[in-house]
Amino acid sequence: MRAEIIAVGTELLLGQIVNTNAQYLSRGLAELGIDVYYQTVVGDNKRRLIEAIGIAKGRADLLVFTGGLGPTQDDLTRDALAEFLGRGISLHEPTMDKIMKLFADRGSALIESNRRQALLIEGATPLRNDMGLAVGNALSADGISYLLLPGPPREMKPMFNNDGSAWLRERLGAANSLHSVMLKFAGIGESMLEDLLLDLIQAQQDPTIAPYAKEGEVAVRVSTKAVDAEEAARKLEATLTEIRIRTKAFLYAEEDVPIEATVVRLLTERQLTLTLAESCTGGMVSELVTTIPGSAVVYRGGIVSYSNEVKMRQLGVPQELLEGEGAPGAISAETAQAMAEGVRAAMDADFALSVTGNAGPAAAEDKPVGLVYVGLAERGRETRVEKLQLSGDREGIRLRATKRALYMLWQSLSGQLGG
Amino acid sequence: MRAEIIAVGTELLLGQIVNTNAQYLSRGLAELGIDVYYQTVVGDNKRRLIEAIGIAKGRADLLVFTGGLGPTQDDLTRDALAEFLGRGISLHEPTMDKIMKLFADRGSALIESNRRQALLIEGATPLRNDMGLAVGNALSADGISYLLLPGPPREMKPMFNNDGSAWLRERLGAANSLHSVMLKFAGIGESMLEDLLLDLIQAQQDPTIAPYAKEGEVAVRVSTKAVDAEEAARKLEATLTEIRIRTKAFLYAEEDVPIEATVVRLLTERQLTLTLAESCTGGMVSELVTTIPGSAVVYRGGIVSYSNEVKMRQLGVPQELLEGEGAPGAISAETAQAMAEGVRAAMDADFALSVTGNAGPAAAEDKPVGLVYVGLAERGRETRVEKLQLSGDREGIRLRATKRALYMLWQSLSGQLGG
Known part of the structure; x- marks a missing residue:
C-alpha cells in the first residue's frame, strides 16, 4: 500500500506551525508496513485541495488527511473530498449528541457552526475523537482508501492510533509489516561510513540499508518486511553481522539512542x-x-x-x-x-x-x-x-x-x- | 510570485525527522512577500522527484528545494532537476577548491563522492554555503525560478538568508516587501502575554501582530508592508509603543535573539x-x-x-x-x-x-x-x-x-x- 499524507492548513504554508503531524503519521504508517511516498501541504482553499486530491489519487492508494475538520468556514477537507468523489454528506448522530451535550453541560446555546464537526461523507466509517468534537472519516472508493483526521495533534494522534489504525489493519489483512534495526555510530563521518558499506548499500534489495546523518551523529537503518519479529530477525541477521564486523570500532548502539x-x-x-x-x-x-x-x-x-x-x-x-x-x-x-x-x-x-x-x-x-x-x-x-x-x-x-x-x-x- | 517548497529526503517520509525546513522557508518567503501555495515532500528517488517537479511547475512559478545536495548516491536533487530541464551539470571550481583545501587541512585524501557537492546545473548561479560544502543552485527557465538549498538546517538557513534571498529580491523587483519587528519576552508565558495584548491582537489590521511560542521563549512579531525601512518604521511605531508600555517588565529584546x-x-x-x-x-x-x-x-x-x-x-x-x-x-x-x-x-x-x-x-x-x-x-x-x-x-x-x-x-x- 502506497500512502500520501495531505496536511491541510494555511497556517502551515505561512510557517506559523511546523508539520509535526506529517512526521507522526509517517512513522505510524511505516510501523503498519505502509510506504509513504509523498507528503503534501495545501492551504484552506477548496479548489486547490481538490486538485491535490486528484494528483494524490494518481500516485497513491491511501490518502491520509490531517486538518480541516473543524467548525469554521475554513475547514474544508470533508467538503472537498465529498465534492471530488461526488458523494453527499450527512450528520453523524452520536457525534451531534456529544456536541449538544457539551454545550448543554456548559449551559450555553449551540454554536451552529459546530454542527459541521459531526458531518460524515456518505459511506464513510466514523472514527471516534476522544479529545475533541470533530468526527473522523474513513472510506474507500475506486480502490483508493481515504482517512480524514483532525489537525490538532492531541486529537489526531489518538484517533489515528485507535480507530484509524484498526481501520487500516482491516484493509491490509495479514500483510507483512516493516521491521528495522537502527545502528548508531560515533567517531566517524557519514561519507566515511558510507565508504565502509558502499558495496552493501549499492547491492541492497532486502533488507534495505539507509544511512542518516544528524549533527554529530551517524546512523544506518536496516529494514525488512516480515510477518513477525522472529522472521524479521532471521532476514536481518546476515546484513547486520556484516555491518557489525566492518564498523565495530564505531558502532555504539543497535537502537536509536545518543x-x-x-x-x-x-x-x-x-x-x-x-x-x-x-x-x-x-x-x-x-x-x-x-x-x-x-x-x-x-x-x-x-x-x-x-x-x-x-x-x-x-x-x-x-x-x-x-x-x-x-x-x-x-x-x-x-x-x-x-x-x-x-x-x-x-x-x-x-x-x-x-x-x-x-x-x-x-x-x-x-x-x-x-x-x-x-x-x-x-x-x-x-x-x-x-x-x-x-x-x-x-x-x-x-x-x-x-x-x-x-x-x-x-x-x-x-x-x-x-x- | 507563487511558490512551492519541495523537501527531498526519505528520512522525512519515514518520519525520522520533522520538516522544520518547510516552516522556516515558508516564513522566510512570506517575509519577502512571496505566497507559498504548496509544500511537498518526496523521497530520494529520481523518478518521483522529477514527477513532483513537473506537478509543481504547473502550479507555481518559484520552486524552492531543500535536501539532496550532499555527497552520497541518495542525493539526487541536482541530477533530477538537470534531467527535467534537459541541462548539463558542471563543476563549480571555487567550491571544489574549498573541498580540496578542507581535506588537505585535515591531512586526508579526498573522498571522491564529495565532488558531487561542487556541481552546478548549467546556467545556475552558485549560492555560497558558509556552513558546509554543498554549493546551492539558483536558476530560471521558461519563466520558472528554481532555488536548490541543502537539507541540513544549519547550512540551509544562512544560504537562504544570504545569497538565496538576494537572488529572489532581484527577481521580485522593487515591490512592497514585508517589514517586521520581533519582540522577545522572558519571564512570562504565552497565554499571559496574549492576555496583556488581547485587544490589540483582536483589533489588528495593519500592522499585524502575531504571537509565537517556543520552548521557554515567547515572541510577538509586528509586521507591515512598506516600500522601505523608513516608511515601515513610521507605520509600526504606534503599535510598538503600546506593546512596550504594557510589557516592559518582560520585553528583553526587539530583535530575534535569545x-x-x-x-x-x-x-x-x-x-x-x-x-x-x-x-x-x-x-x-x-x-x-x-x-x-x-x-x-x-x-x-x-x-x-x-x-x-x-x-x-x-x-x-x-x-x-x-x-x-x-x-x-x-x-x-x-x-x-x-x-x-x-x-x-x-x-x-x-x-x-x-x-x-x-x-x-x-x-x-x-x-x-x-x-x-x-x-x-x-x-x-x-x-x-x-x-x-x-x-x-x-x-x-x-x-x-x-x-x-x-x-x-x-x-x-x-x-x-x-x-
Missing part, C-alpha cells in the same frame, strides 16, 4: 563515575550527559573553565602552560591533559573528559577556528589526548567536539581502544 | 562578570551562555554540582543543609542561595546564578518533579531566590528553569527589579 545514553549505561553497569572539565564546549558535554535520566548515579559534576583563572584555580592547570612566552596556551594538548587530570583528582572520579579549543567565530591564541583538543583521564591509566580539526559554525564545532569526547570515553568503556 | 544574548551584551557593556552553579540543569545555562560569541569576556566559568560532595567541596554548601534529619536538602531555597553565593566567591565574579531542582522523571528527596529553585547572588546586594513549579518533561523543565535563571539576571541588569 552516545551519551550508551556511555551512562556502561558507567552505571560497571559502577564507575565521571567528571568533566570543559572550555570551548561551555557545558555542552555536561548538558548532554545529564539529559539521561539516572545520570546522577555516575556523573559527579563538572567544571566549565571559561577563563584561565578557573583553569588554574579550580583545575590546577599550571600557570606556565597557560601564560608567558612559548607557553602552549589554553588550546593545547598539554592543557587538555592537565584539565582532565585536574578535574578527575578534584572530583575523585574514575573518568574525566576535558575539552579545550576554538569554536570560533574568530581565531584565539593564534589557533585556527575548529582546532580542539579532547582529553580522557582514567584512574590507573595514562591520559589520552586527541587533536581535532573540526569544520562548521560555532555550534557545529561544539557539538562535534562534545560527541567526540563521549566517543573517546565509549572507546575506553567498550574496549575499543588500541584500534 | 535572552542569553541580551544578558551577555549587557554584561559586556558594563564590564561585569558572571559565574554559574548548576544542579538539575546540568550545564544548560552555561551551554546557552557560551553559544554567544564573545561570552568568554564576561563568563568566568561555572560548576555543575551533580552530587552533594561537589556542592560541599566546590561550592562550600554547608553539609547541614544537605544531609541529616530535617535538613532542607539539595532541592531547597537555602541550597540555591548557598550555591550562588559559594560559586560567586570561588570564581570572584559580579553575578552568580544557581539552579537546583527536580527535572524528573521521578521524585527526588520527596520533592515533586518540576520543583526548581533559582538563585541570583550579586556583589554588594542581597541574594534572591525564586521557587518555581514547572511543568513538562525533563528537557522542558530544564530549559524553562534555564531561561528563568537568565531572566532573573536580566531583571537585575535592566533595572526591572522591584516589580
